[in-house]
Amino acid sequence: MSPRRSGVTMNLPAFAASRRLSAAHFTAIGALSDATLGYFDRAKKEYKKIPIREQVEVLSLVGDIALEGSDPKAHAHIVLGKSDGTAHGGHLIVGHVWPVLELVLTVPPAHLRRKSDAETGLALLDAC
Amino acid sequence: MSPRRSGVTMNLPAFAASRRLSAAHFTAIGALSDATLGYFDRAKKEYKKIPIREQVEVLSLVGDIALEGSDPKAHAHIVLGKSDGTAHGGHLIVGHVWPVLELVLTVPPAHLRRKSDAETGLALLDAC
Amino acid sequence: MSPRRSGVTMNLPAFAASRRLSAAHFTAIGALSDATLGYFDRAKKEYKKIPIREQVEVLSLVGDIALEGSDPKAHAHIVLGKSDGTAHGGHLIVGHVWPVLELVLTVPPAHLRRKSDAETGLALLDAC
Numbered sequence A, B, C: 001m002s003p004r005r006s007g008v009t010m011n012l013p014a015f016a017a018s019r020r021l022s023a024a025h026f027t028a029i030g031a032l033s034d035a036t037l038g039y040f041d042r043a044k045k046e047y048k049k050i051p052i053r054e055q056v057e058v059l060s061l062v063g064d065i066a067l068e069g070s071d072p073k074a075h076a077h078i079v080l081g082k083s084d085g086t087a088h089g090g091h092l093i094v095g096h097v098w099p100v101l102e103l104v105l106t107v108p109p110a111h112l113r114r115k116s117d118a119e120t121g122l123a124l125l126d127a128c
Helices: A012-018 B012-018 C012-018
Strands: A002-005 A023-041 A046-052 A056-068 A071-081 A087-106 A113-116 A123-126 B002-005 B023-041 B046-052 B056-068 B071-081 B087-106 B113-116 B123-126 C002-005 C023-041 C046-052 C056-068 C071-081 C087-106 C113-116 C123-126
Touching: A012 A056, A012 A071, A023 A071, A023 B023, A023 C023, A023 C056, A023 C071, A046 A087, A056 A087, A056 A123, A056 B023, A056 B056, A056 C056, A056 C071, A056 C087, A071 B023, A071 B056, A071 B071, A071 C071, A071 C087, A087 B056, A087 B071, A087 B087, A087 C087, A087 C123, A123 B087, B012 B056, B012 B071, B023 B071, B023 C023, B046 B087, B056 B087, B056 B123, B056 C023, B056 C056, B071 C023, B071 C056, B071 C071, B087 C056, B087 C071, B087 C087, B123 C087, C012 C056, C012 C071, C023 C071, C046 C087, C056 C087, C056 C123
Parallel strands: A056 A113, B056 B113, C056 C113
Antiparallel strands: A002 A087, A023 A046, A023 A056, A023 A087, A056 A071, A071 A087, A113 A123, B002 B087, B023 B046, B023 B056, B023 B087, B056 B071, B071 B087, B113 B123, C002 C087, C023 C046, C023 C056, C023 C087, C056 C071, C071 C087, C113 C123
């Protein structure tokens, strides 16, 4: 588990590279001062950006780290709770932690690799 | 981890049976082209169906596989993100994956068994 | 995994103390007959309470147990699904289980400790 405070940049791919992790998955809870989420538009084949401009609870952050070429890449989806208790979420593009994010990183004994997918243009996990 | 593409049926109980798994738990993220969710109605003791007829992000899928009699049964709850960033969810009845679902399946060294519960009519985990 | 029925109090810190667990993390799904959630107000530095006065599905419960002084303390965030399929959530203050909560508790080989944080007044994980 790894808490991250405001002002500390949480860069999971860089962390994975420094530890030579080629595969991992994680869950986290905590809070953000703001975030940008994505929703994948099937027609445009790109992420529509959803800005969140307020302090929110991180109700869940679920994701994985896998190699894309020789570089580790993180992919995570997030659920956020606003002041009125409503939940919002999407693909996590960027978020700023305040005051803390408690992240549980699990490293399985296997390699994961992403490859570009012709249909969507996305780098998807290659299951072999 | 096991990605699943559109057109590939993800049948976790059949997968568990083929691998002779009697107990497992999982988390996943990805996206669906549509889904049917359930909300358990206390008075009627049955699931109210909630149809989701649009492309949605899978913000979290959390569930388990346990034996009910001699057959593995999957039980999962899901949180979905719509295009406007609002989150929706329930008991997962059925969902169609597009383009991908990234699922982490953990197999613990224990057996889980479901038994019919008189009060609710539901097959609940038996904790012995 | 540990199902909990209505009328059974789920007290994770007491459970952790009885098993002498100094660190653990967990995920769960199930349902509650009611709950009180919290949203951390940055200005007031306290949790705003969000009451949920209806039967709801537990779409995800993600949390951890860590020592605060010599006592185990649980910290969890929850996503709930209402009858109309909308999702709501926050920091879990209290919830009453009906009919069941399926909880997966993972005990890693490490100690976690919480310390009071001067900036927020919260007991945050100490990453030593």
